[in-house]
Amino acid sequence: MNLLHANDRPGEYPQGYYAATAAQLPPAPPLRGEATADCCIIGGGFTGASAALHLAQKGVSVTLLEAQRMGFGASGRNGGQVSGGFNKGGDYLAAKLGTEPAQRLWDMSQEAVTLTRDLITKHAPDAEWTPGVFHAASTRAEAESLLREAEDLQKTFGYDQLSPVSAQDLPSVIASPAYRGGALDTGAAHIHPLRYALGLARAAQLAGARLHERSEVHALKRQGGKWLVQTGKGRVLADQVILACNGYLGGLNRHVAARVMPINNYIAATAPLGDLAQTLLPANAAVADDKFVVNYFRLSSDGRMLFGGGESYGYRFPADIAAKVRKPMTRIFPQLAEVPIDYAWGGTLAITRSRLPLIGEVAPGLLTASGYSGHGVALAGYAGRVLADAAHGDRTDMELLARLPTGPWPGGAGLRSPLLALGMGWFALRDRLGL
Numbered sequence: 100m101n102l103l104h105a106n107d108r109p110g111e112y113p114q115g116y117y118a119a120t121a122a123q124l125p126p127a128p129p130l131r132g133e134a135t136a137d138c139c140i141i142g143g144g145f146t147g148a149s150a151a152l153h154l155a156q157k158g159v160s161v162t163l164l165e166a167q168r169m170g171f172g173a174s175g176r177n178g179g180q181v182s183g184g185f186n187k188g189g190d191y192l193a194a195k196l197g198t199e200p201a202q203r204l205w206d207m208s209q210e211a212v213t214l215t216r217d218l219i220t221k222h223a224p225d226a227e228w229t230p231g232v233f234h235a236a237s238t239r240a241e242a243e244s245l246l247r248e249a250e251d252l253q254k255t256f257g258y259d260q261l262s263p264v265s266a267q268d269l270p271s272v273i274a275s276p277a278y279r280g281g282a283l284d285t286g287a288a289h290i291h292p293l294r295y296a297l298g299l300a301r302a303a304q305l306a307g308a309r310l311h312e313r314s315e316v317h318a319l320k321r322q323g324g325k326w327l328v329q330t331g332k333g334r335v336l337a338d339q340v341i342l343a344c345n346g347y348l349g350g351l352n353r354h355v356a357a358r359v360m361p362i363n364n365y366i367a368a369t370a371p372l373g374d375l376a377q378t379l380l381p382a383n384a385a386v387a388d389d390k391f392v393v394n395y396f397r398l399s400s401d402g403r404m405l406f407g408g409g410e411s412y413g414y415r416f417p418a419d420i421a422a423k424v425r426k427p428m429t430r431i432f433p434q435l436a437e438v439p440i441d442y443a444w445g446g447t448l449a450i451t452r453s454r455l456p457l458i459g460e461v462a463p464g465l466l467t468a469s470g471y472s473g474h475g476v477a478l479a480g481y482a483g484r485v486l487a488d489a490a491h492g493d494r495t496d497m498e499l500l501a502r503l504p505t506g507p508w509p510g511g512a513g514l515r516s517p518l519l520a521l522g523m524g525w526f527a528l529r530d531r532l533g534l
């Protein structure tokens with residue numbers, strides 16, 4: 100079973116709110132016959148489309164192969180939260196890599212946010228860049244820890260856009276009985292992700308990249324010092340390859356598959372809420388909470404609650420995604436118990452053991468970036484640019500990112516999913532029991 104085919108109709112976007120509110124691009128032709136390129140990119144999400152755009156802008160000949168449609172994967176389905184930082188704090192990174200690299204990594208994560216905003220301004224102005232992400236704490240201890248984190252970020256990296264919100268001030272950000280405080284990050288933002296993905300694809304095409312949709316890569320091998328990339332009806336011979344398949348990689352590359360694990364996550368969009376929308380989230384900030392299976396949500400521009408929550412580790416999405424998401428949504432907003440859900444969809448993201456992305460050169464001329472672990476809306480487009488720089492000869496940023504620790508999962512590519520399901524099930528149970 101392959102996640103490229105397990106849950107969606109071939110060549111179609113999921114029937115979600117994003118696909119219903121984005122102007123689709125004319126289909127790009129499937130690859131047929133023989134082609135050559137300096138660089139062949141596999142995967143048309145934020146990582147691949149950004150790499151294609153930045154390489155084409157440097158005058159490099161680029162062919163991008165996407166199995167379904169551009170933005171079909173996580174990039175066209177996610178929660179839209181654009182945040183800096185990594186899933187690990189500055190202390191962890193400094194202990195593993197040293198103080199200077201940790202500072203540079205923090206700066207890169209902020210450059211990723213700025214790059215996303217700039218790319219949206221230039222290529223996807225309809226992607227609705229909206230500032231503000233609120234980190235919600237469900238216990239007083241967690242609220243205090245967010246307060247310390249805000250102080251640390253200010254002290255260590257000079258970041259001054261994360262402000263604690265006390266229990267008394269919560270109603271100015273969120274009307275929910277589930278939280279005890281939190282921190283509002285005004286340097287972060289939320290966006291319409293599919294419009295951003297399509298804007299990147301269009302820009303890459305205009306810059307000269309050749310895009311092929313409905314072109315699933317089945318094999319990738321070395322031939323005469325080049326890479327031979329094989330699809331059902333064609334093949335590309337390229338000097339370099341950028342592997343940008345994230346959670347949909349399957350077994351295309353064993354080194355990456357052993358380190359980057361797919362997991363599924365779900366989102367529901369309610370009917371437009373009218374005045375209730377502003378009552379629930381008066382600051383119009385996106386929210387992510389502190390649960391192990393994170394609840395994340397925000398308002399759409401037409402006043403719907405877009406609520407993400409619940410994940411699974413097998414191949415198949417549940418039959419009734421709306422019912423699965425309604426449970427955590429109603430726990431957090433009892434006001435939404437009776438509100439109709441107009442759209443519900445699932446998506447596959449990818450995580451690594453350390454929850455830090457796997458970025459680097461995994462074989463001569465084979466570059467890759469994936470496993471952003473729920474933190475890829477800003478990082479993936481940035482990693483695409485970093486890989487484009489590396490493919491063009493400037494490897495400095497890629498080499499630093501390649502030092503992020505990302506070991507193989509126990510069980511390797513074969514057994515990792517059942518072992519993960521066991522572990523994650525236990526932590527999800529702790530969430531439900533409030534432990």
Ligand SMILES: Cc1cc2nc3c(=O)[nH]c(=O)nc-3n(C[C@H](O)[C@H](O)[C@H](O)COP(=O)(O)OP(=O)(O)OC[C@H]3O[C@@H](n4cnc5c(N)ncnc54)[C@H](O)[C@@H]3O)c2cc1C
Nearest residue numbers: 142144145146166172173174177178180316446474475476
């Ligand atoms: C439900 C959900 C909510 C999320 N919410 C957030 C959030 O709010 N904030 C955040 O920062 N991150 C979030 N993420 C994660 C974020 O969306 C991803 O990290 C990011 O989109 C990864 O981009 P990508 O281009 O690497 O991968 P993808 O967008 O998944 O693209 C990979 C592409 O590769 C193609 N592909 C795979 N195999 C092949 C092949 N053999 N041949 C050709 N093409 C192939 C796929 O069709 C796909 O289009 C979320 C993810 C999900 C699923």
